[in-house]
Amino acid sequence: MSTYHLKNSDDYQTAYQNSINDPIDFWANIAKNNFDWHKPWDTVFDWHQDTAKIQWFKGGRLNITENLLDRHLAQRGQSTALIFEPNDPSEPHECITYQALYLRVNKMANVLKSQGVKKGDRVCIYLPMIPELAISVLACAKIGAVHSVVFGGFSATALATRINDCDCRLVITSDGGFRGAKIIDLKDIVDEALEACPGVATVLVVERIKTKIRMKEGRDQWLAPLFNAASDQCQATSMEAEDPLFILYTSGSTGKPKGMVHSCGGYMVYTAYTFKNVFQYQPDDVYWCTADIGWITGHSYIIYGPLANGATSLMFEGVPSYPDFGRFWAIIQKHKVHQFYTAPTAIRALAKESLDFVRPYDLSSLKVLGSVGEPINEEAWQWYSDHIGKGTTPVVDTWWQTETGGIMIAPLPGITKTIPTYATLPMPGIEPVLLDENGHLLEGATQGFLYIKHPWPSIARTIWGDHDRYKATYFPKFKDKYMTGDGALRDAAGNYRITGRTDDVIIVSGHNLGTAPIEDAINEHPLVAESAIVGQPHQIKGNSLFGFITLKDEPTPETEAVLHKAINELITKRIGAIAKLNEMIFCPGLPKTRSGKIMRRILRNIANGTTDQLGDTSTLLNPEVVDQIIRLAKK
Numbered sequence: 001m002s003t004y005h006l007k008n009s010d011d012y013q014t015a016y017q018n019s020i021n022d023p024i025d026f027w028a029n030i031a032k033n034n035f036d037w038h039k040p041w042d043t044v045f046d047w048h049q050d051t052a053k054i055q056w057f058k059g060g061r062l063n064i065t066e067n068l069l070d071r072h073l074a075q076r077g078q079s080t081a082l083i084f085e086p087n088d089p090s091e092p093h094e095c096i097t098y099q100a101l102y103l104r105v106n107k108m109a110n111v112l113k114s115q116g117v118k119k120g121d122r123v124c125i126y127l128p129m130i131p132e133l134a135i136s137v138l139a140c141a142k143i144g145a146v147h148s149v150v151f152g153g154f155s156a157t158a159l160a161t162r163i164n165d166c167d168c169r170l171v172i173t174s175d176g177g178f179r180g181a182k183i184i185d186l187k188d189i190v191d192e193a194l195e196a197c198p199g200v201a202t203v204l205v206v207e208r209i210k211t212k213i214r215m216k217e218g219r220d221q222w223l224a225p226l227f228n229a230a231s232d233q234c235q236a237t238s239m240e241a242e243d244p245l246f247i248l249y250t251s252g253s254t255g256k257p258k259g260m261v262h263s264c265g266g267y268m269v270y271t272a273y274t275f276k277n278v279f280q281y282q283p284d285d286v287y288w289c290t291a292d293i294g295w296i297t298g299h300s301y302i303i304y305g306p307l308a309n310g311a312t313s314l315m316f317e318g319v320p321s322y323p324d325f326g327r328f329w330a331i332i333q334k335h336k337v338h339q340f341y342t343a344p345t346a347i348r349a350l351a352k353e354s355l356d357f358v359r360p361y362d363l364s365s366l367k368v369l370g371s372v373g374e375p376i377n378e379e380a381w382q383w384y385s386d387h388i389g390k391g392t393t394p395v396v397d398t399w400w401q402t403e404t405g406g407i408m409i410a411p412l413p414g415i416t417k418t419i420p421t422y423a424t425l426p427m428p429g430i431e432p433v434l435l436d437e438n439g440h441l442l443e444g445a446t447q448g449f450l451y452i453k454h455p456w457p458s459i460a461r462t463i464w465g466d467h468d469r470y471k472a473t474y475f476p477k478f479k480d481k482y483m484t485g486d487g488a489l490r491d492a493a494g495n496y497r498i499t500g501r502t503d504d505v506i507i508v509s510g511h512n513l514g515t516a517p518i519e520d521a522i523n524e525h526p527l528v529a530e531s532a533i534v535g536q537p538h539q540i541k542g543n544s545l546f547g548f549i550t551l552k553d554e555p556t557p558e559t560e561a562v563l564h565k566a567i568n569e570l571i572t573k574r575i576g577a578i579a580k581l582n583e584m585i586f587c588p589g590l591p592k593t594r595s596g597k598i599m600r601r602i603l604r605n606i607a608n609g610t611t612d613q614l615g616d617t618s619t620l621l622n623p624e625v626v627d628q629i630i631r632l633a634k635k
């Protein structure tokens, strides 16, 4: 028997040992005893290392929404599943019970069916953080359609790329969204994107901001009348455990974004299990994750993990600074939140403000504080622990990735030790290893490249439409180990501290940005010859982007001023405002190896002011540019 809820350190130790000695037996037990299946699986785990094909609970049949909704109805039908807290604090919040959510999902599922959506079809969801976002996700899952949620901060071009990559025929959006004092014109962005998406036949539009928008005849339909007319009964589609549940795009270090594909069975089991244990969720607790559902954190830990446990999950439409920097704390007080899960970038932004924004609020309901998205620096960790946790609420720093589907390394609050800046210990079933650059296994207290030894149930199964890229990205050197792309440090007690990306992905305010697409956007400018961007440590964002740009002609002060603006506009258009450069310098050349590869390491040192660590630059193709760039950077 594997214990679902780990209550103390012995439970954790036993579960961990069992899960490593016999992962198959461990996960089969958890899956069998805690979820509803239409049909048991034939094979618990199947892994072909040559093809990087991984399967869990193969042959098993289920519908994930029955595990999220139906099975709670008898006992907890009148309990709150979702709390919707609107952007504007004077607008009333909404509590949606499990029963009500179940019926609304059924209606939405019937709307999708009436529009011809079938099992396996891809549906793009581009919505603000309103209940219809969660309902749309669940409605897709109910009928076996594959949802692809695109974060509302992405531009029209980025949206179009994602729609076309997985061939979505239907898009769900809204007339717009509220974000702090701003209004986001989502429908306009969709209209622009769809000019490049001939495959999209239908757009369903949720009314949120009630502005006048353009509705394209024959393509666009308001959701409300369809929804109101739809039946609230709907048979869930029986899915194979390995059928795709959703696609979620994440940046790679090169090339177009990767559509990570998650499966129905393994993803359900792992996100549910980790939610229960990492947050030590108890019935009737109110849990709040501040992420947007457009990211994996929102998928796994606003919707799937919490609802699988019958939890009450709060979703917040707004931003931490609106109407003032006390909003998070006001919401915690208002809804008596027990578990609060946010990102280091938000913590740093709030820590910069006066404690007068924190003091007025009663935060005594809090039992667990979570952090996710990037390494949390010691100062932010302490501020969070001292001022929000009042020195007694444990802070769980959770390390994981879009690709891992669920939390991989994290303390269990009140059960295992927390250490500032350390994600600490692996979850049961997770076996991290550190390797040196030649692939040798490092033992004991050390630092190296972080790999995971054995696939766990929620590992992404492929990149949509490009399994070769999946294999090359995640199992590049060793067929038997998943490459995370992160570096990590391990102490003598086996605690892990994540040191950051080891590839060309830069995390800005918790958003994973690949350098290549940003450079491509910059290079589109007719005056630009070449560009390279690197991350520069930033007090609040963690990293900000620093661009080194060469022009086709000698720059003048006038062209530079114009270009500053034009380049950031291009980036905003191609990717989104999140990818704008904080600083850019126009240089005579970029340092290159003799094989023509840009030496980003050198540029990183220049951007960080650590030019004493440049090392030997004499082997470069053009060593002279290094000094020239250093001089320009100092200006």
Ligand code: WT7
Pocket (backbone or CB within 6 Å): 250, 295, 296, 297, 371, 372, 373, 374, 375, 376, 397, 398, 399, 400, 401, 402, 403, 423, 484, 485, 486, 498, 499, 500, 501, 507, 510, 511, 512
């Ligand atoms: C990358 C994955 C996991 C959901 C949000 C991000 C970094 C994430 C931590 C953490 C240090 C972290 C890693 C990882 N990261 N959490 N607790 N400590 N680094 O998902 O967008 O796929 O990004 O975020 O570098 O590889 P993602």
